[in-house]
Amino acid sequence: MCGFFSPAHDALFLYGGVTYNSLLNLFELFSDSWVFYFANSSWVQLETDAAPGKRGGMGCDYINGHAYLTHGSLNIAVVTVNDTWKWNLATNTWTKLSISSPIPPSRVELRFNLIPGTSKILLIGGETFVPPAFVAIPLKDIWIFDTAVPSWTKLTVDSTPDPYPENFGIAITSPKWVIIQAGDAQGNLTVSDTCKPPLQCVIPASPTDNNWFIKVRQNHQTADWGEEGELEHNTPAIKRCVIMVFPNIKKLYLVGGHGWDGQHGVGEIYNPYTWKMDLSGKYF
Secondary structure (H helix, E strand, O other), X not given: OEEEEEOOOOEEEEEEEEEEOOOOOOEEEEXXXXXXXXXXXXXXXXXXXXXXXXXXXXXXXXXXXXXXXXXXXXXXXXXXXXXXXXXXXXXXXXXXXXXXXOOOOOOEOOEEEEOOOOOEEEEEEEEEEEOOOOEXXXXXXXXXXXXXXXXXXXXXXXXXXXXXXXXXXXEEOOOOEEEEOOOOOOOOOOOOOXXXXXXXXXXXXXXXXXXXXXXXXXXXXXXXXXXXXXOOOEOOOOEOOEEEEEOOOOEEEXXXXXXXXXXXXXEEEEOOOEXXXXXXXXXX
């Protein structure tokens, strides 16, 4: 699933995604699109079968009345693609973009976020799969998608997290990038003693423009997460969540995703909560 906030509609838009059966051995891809209007707290389904097709692990974000969707997987065989689509929200129409090389290689679980104050969207990482066992290979390349052209440019970055957190989520504020730590394969979180809470570490991503990677620990006791609804003492390590920044109110929201609770015999668990983080005076 991918999602984004449209200030023009004061609404949250969602597209596609994946669901699993109870045994986690079969999954289904979706091609539906939905919008949640904050004014009346209502969901409206826009389409049951949007033009980009059934897809999961893609990236999307919003700028000037349009959304841009890129990459992802089209079927259960983990066949990845590198196409890019433009979604006109006013008319609910999709256009597949024709873009000259270079183009980021096919991948899933990428992070694709608008750089505030620009017409450009940042793509970070993702995974590709090697047949026949379809072993996931993490990707560490970083690209800029210019919506005005449109075109892709690969960035040369001196310092990036090694390795990237598994299925991390990212949200960008100006002039910083906030990476939500999803944890390792066992869902563990690690904290560096050299970083001031609630930050785990600060790594320069590009020395030319002074942007920064920031990992935030999802824990009420050490960070400033607050939950919209019932209060939970700790947030689990959440993978494949949707993360959005609302610049007008300086809040970051975390929606959905899943984790693992083998300690209590539960196994795969899904995040039923919506979490928010107050960014005022910290990341803007």
